[in-house]
Each structure stands twice: as C-alpha cells, then as structure tokens.
Amino acid sequence: MRSLTVLILEDNPFQLMALHQMLNANQIFDVLAAPGVAQARQSLDKRGGVDVAICDLLMEGPDGLELIRHLALSGQARAVIILSSAAHSIQESVAQLARQQGITVLGCLQKPASAAALGKLLDSYETQHELPDDPFSTPCSVLSFNELCPHARPGPIDVSALATQWVACFQPKVSLLGEVLGVEALVRWQHPEYGLLTPNRFMPALEGVGLIAPLTWRVLELALSLSVDALRERGEALPVAVNIAPQLLEQPDFAEQVLARLARLELPARILTLEIVEQAAPEPETWQLEGLLRLRVHGCTLSIDDFGTGASNIQRLLQLPFSELKIPAEFIRGMAQDxxxxAVVAGAMLIARRMSLDVVVEGVETLDDYYSVMELGNASLQGYFIARPLLANHVLPWIAAHERRQAQPGRSTNTP
Structure with a gap:
C-alpha cells in the first residue's frame, strides 16, 4: 500500500467513483473526494493538506482553476494532476499557469482516464519526492520579508548574515548523447524555520528590499566554488551557468567584478555561462555593451534565458552579444503531443542556427520530450529526465555515477 494522500475534485458522481477505484487499484486508499471547490477546501482545512490533488477543470460554480489558485496560495497540495475533457492545448495552458504560481504539475490526463495512466503520474511523484534533498518539498505560498526575517530591525539589512542561508542547487546539463556539459546554479534559501525554499517563495520579498544583486553575487560565488572543487577532485574545472539579475548589468564594473572572481580562483572564463533573463529593456548603453563584449572576449558564454517568454523577443537577442539561446521548459513539456x-521550438532552433548560437533546452522530463527535441536538431539538455537539481555535495558523485553508466558495455546511445 502506498502512503500517498490524494484529493479528487470531480463533480460527476460516476467519474468520481471511477477515479476513486483507479486510486485503489494503484494501492492508494487515503483519498479525499470532493464534488466542488467549497467541499475540497473544507476537506483540506480539516485534513491539513495532501500529496496530490486531481483537479477537474469544468464544473458548476467555482471551477478547477479556482482550486489551483487556492492550492498555490495555501500550499495544501504538493502536486497537481489536471484531468479534463477539454482540449489538450487548454490543459497545457492551465498546467503552465499552475507552474507559474509555483505548483508542481505531474501531468494532464484526458477523460476518461485509465488506472495505468494515472498510476504512471503517481509513480513520477514518488520518484521526485523520494530524494532526501528534494528542493521542491516545501509548500509554495509566497512569504513576505517580515515572515522571512521577523527579527530584522529598521535600517540597513545585514546581508552577510542572510547570505549564509542562501544556497545553490545545481541541475546537470548534458548533450544528446549523454556527455555531461556542466551544471546550472539554482538559488535556494535554507531557512531556519521554513526549510529549503524555492525562489517563487522568497524572490518577490528580496526584490522589494533591494537584495537581488547580493543574492546573485552569492550564487555566482557558490557556482565558482563548485567548479574549483571539481578541478581539485577531477583535474578539470566544471562548467557552470548562473542567472544574472538585470540590475547587475547596470553596475559599471560588473564585467570587471566577474573577471576578478575568476582570476582569484584561477578559473578559465570559458567555464562560466551568464544567463540573462529576457526582458523589455532600452537600448543598452555603450559601456554596458563594452562590458559584456569584454566577458565574451575573455571566453565567457552569454546566454539569453527563457527565450520567447519575455516582452523583448528578437529585439533583446539583437541588442546584446549572446552566444547561447535557452528554450524554456513551458515550450518543451508535452511537445510530442502539441x-x-x-513549431515554436523548431523556429527558435532555426534562429539559433542562423545566428550561430548554441541551444540549451530546459524542461526535458520524459523520454517523449527527449525524442521530440532530438528530432529538431542538436541541443544541450536539462530536466528531470536527466537529473533533478542537486545540492553541491551531490553533484560530483552524480557526475561520476553518470559517467560509469555511460561507459557500461552494451548501453544504448539513443538516450542520455
């Protein structure tokens, strides 16, 4: 018997009974059933939260979107499965909206669902949450700065004290053939009360008090430290990618500070990728362009992150000296069925090829995602199909184990 707790939101009595039986067939017996959003919220308030919520979308009165928004605010479900007779494109749009609100979406199922398909999604939940350092294991409600730092006094904030709680997880990046190409640093807050927090829970609070720049420098230093550890242990520095907040590009000495850190650690600039989030921005000043070009000349990679999701699109790509284009996860998930x-991903990859840019694809979570990307051309891959984000002390052991698997005789080279 599985220890999962599941909530079903479904207003059709027959469908509700069928889903309950499917869960029982998958050895899940701790089930809350609700024919409407009000009943679901009442059950959650009494129960205190569930592992997975199965949400129908269309129903009388408040719909599944209403419950998803409530779950995002309350953190009363760790993950969601979207179940509906709506078109697949609508389900995927709802899934994207849920992820933007910080909810883990296990997948979308078309009615009528099967016990096997439901079981597969539940298996993926258990796989994700069996890891001891799961960075997505905490509720997803947004915290204010007063909640995060209740003892902070008026006046200047003690950044050095906060910085000791800012840590990084690292998600591996591989080639289509499975060669480890590096890792991306993903910030987390190891909070003394709330545990390991993901950015959606604390980033708005830090933006509000002007701490994004010190947070970014902290993550850069953690990433470079990991690269140094790899150099000492493996004889080769590990390539690392770091998200750069737009505020840092406004610092006149930004490029000099980056290069100084690399020089101090005796790391070659080629190991560092700076990922700049796509955003609407005025024409860059001459000194900004000069600084970014200096980083490129020294060997750093400059990546446009989340290409296609911001307001600038092609304009931003033409403004700055990018050498890499990063396609976001929302375009990749479910691409085989959409x-x-x-078409969007193929277009982005064509632009990259014409501009001689490398391509990194995020959000490769299934074998279908992998094959879909492979059919469109050469790219580097990130996503749960490759590896979940890892804490720093797990990265080098993971790489060693991955390389051993790659070297096994008879291993298929069709997947990483």
Whole structure:
C-alpha cells in the first residue's frame, strides 16, 4: 500500500467513483473526494493538506482553476494532476499557469482516464519526492520579508548574515548523447524555520528590499566554488551557468567584478555561462555593451534565458552579444503531443542556427520530450529526465555515477 494522500475534485458522481477505484487499484486508499471547490477546501482545512490533488477543470460554480489558485496560495497540495475533457492545448495552458504560481504539475490526463495512466503520474511523484534533498518539498505560498526575517530591525539589512542561508542547487546539463556539459546554479534559501525554499517563495520579498544583486553575487560565488572543487577532485574545472539579475548589468564594473572572481580562483572564463533573463529593456548603453563584449572576449558564454517568454523577443537577442539561446521548459513539456509547441521550438532552433548560437533546452522530463527535441536538431539538455537539481555535495558523485553508466558495455546511445 502506498502512503500517498490524494484529493479528487470531480463533480460527476460516476467519474468520481471511477477515479476513486483507479486510486485503489494503484494501492492508494487515503483519498479525499470532493464534488466542488467549497467541499475540497473544507476537506483540506480539516485534513491539513495532501500529496496530490486531481483537479477537474469544468464544473458548476467555482471551477478547477479556482482550486489551483487556492492550492498555490495555501500550499495544501504538493502536486497537481489536471484531468479534463477539454482540449489538450487548454490543459497545457492551465498546467503552465499552475507552474507559474509555483505548483508542481505531474501531468494532464484526458477523460476518461485509465488506472495505468494515472498510476504512471503517481509513480513520477514518488520518484521526485523520494530524494532526501528534494528542493521542491516545501509548500509554495509566497512569504513576505517580515515572515522571512521577523527579527530584522529598521535600517540597513545585514546581508552577510542572510547570505549564509542562501544556497545553490545545481541541475546537470548534458548533450544528446549523454556527455555531461556542466551544471546550472539554482538559488535556494535554507531557512531556519521554513526549510529549503524555492525562489517563487522568497524572490518577490528580496526584490522589494533591494537584495537581488547580493543574492546573485552569492550564487555566482557558490557556482565558482563548485567548479574549483571539481578541478581539485577531477583535474578539470566544471562548467557552470548562473542567472544574472538585470540590475547587475547596470553596475559599471560588473564585467570587471566577474573577471576578478575568476582570476582569484584561477578559473578559465570559458567555464562560466551568464544567463540573462529576457526582458523589455532600452537600448543598452555603450559601456554596458563594452562590458559584456569584454566577458565574451575573455571566453565567457552569454546566454539569453527563457527565450520567447519575455516582452523583448528578437529585439533583446539583437541588442546584446549572446552566444547561447535557452528554450524554456513551458515550450518543451508535452511537445510530442502539441504541434504548436514543436513549431515554436523548431523556429527558435532555426534562429539559433542562423545566428550561430548554441541551444540549451530546459524542461526535458520524459523520454517523449527527449525524442521530440532530438528530432529538431542538436541541443544541450536539462530536466528531470536527466537529473533533478542537486545540492553541491551531490553533484560530483552524480557526475561520476553518470559517467560509469555511460561507459557500461552494451548501453544504448539513443538516450542520455
């Protein structure tokens, strides 16, 4: 018997009974059933939260979107499965909206669902949450700065004290053939009360008090430290990628500070990728462009992150000296079943090839995602199909184990 607790939101009595039986067939017996959003919220308030919520979308009165928004604010479900007779494109749009609110979406199921398909999604939940350092294991409600730092006094904030709680997880990046190409640093807050927090829970609070720049420098230093550890242990520095807040580009000495850190640690600039989030921005000043070009000349990679999701699109790509284009996860998830997503990704990869840019694809979570990307051309891959984000002390052991698997005789080279 599984220890999962599941909530079903479904207003059709027959469908509700069928889903309950499917969960029982998958050895899940701790089930809350609700025919409407009000009943679901009442059950959650009494129960105190569930592992997975299965949400129908269309119903009388408040719909599944209403419950998803409530779950995002309350943190009363660790993950969601979207179940509906709506078109697949609508389900994927709802899934994207849920993820933007910080909810883990295990997948979308078309009615009528099967016990096998439901079981597969539940298996993926258990796989994700069996890891001891799961960075997505905490509720997803947004915290204010007063909640995060209740003892902070008026006046200047003690950044050095906070910085000791800011840590990084690292998600591996591999080639289509499975070669480890590096890792991306993903910030987390190891909070003394709330545990390991993901950015959606604390980033708005830090933005509000002007701490994004010190947070970014902290993550950069953690990433470079990991690269140094790899150099000492493996004889080769590990390539690392770091998200750069737009505020840092406004610092006149930004490039000099980056290069100084690399020089101090005796790391070659080629190991560092700076990922700049796509955003609407005025024409860059001459000194800004000069600084970014200096980083490129020294060997750093400059990546446009989340290409296609911001307001600037092609304009931003033409403004700055990028050498890499990063396609976001929302275009990749479910691409095998969505021709529109395939068209968007194919277009982005064509732009990259024409501009001689490398391509990194995020959000590769299934074998279908992997094959869909492979059909469109050469790219580097990130996503749960490769590896979940890892704490720093797990990165080098993971790389060693991955390389051993790659070297096994008879291993298929069709997947990483």
């Amino acid at each position: 021709s529109r997503k395939s």
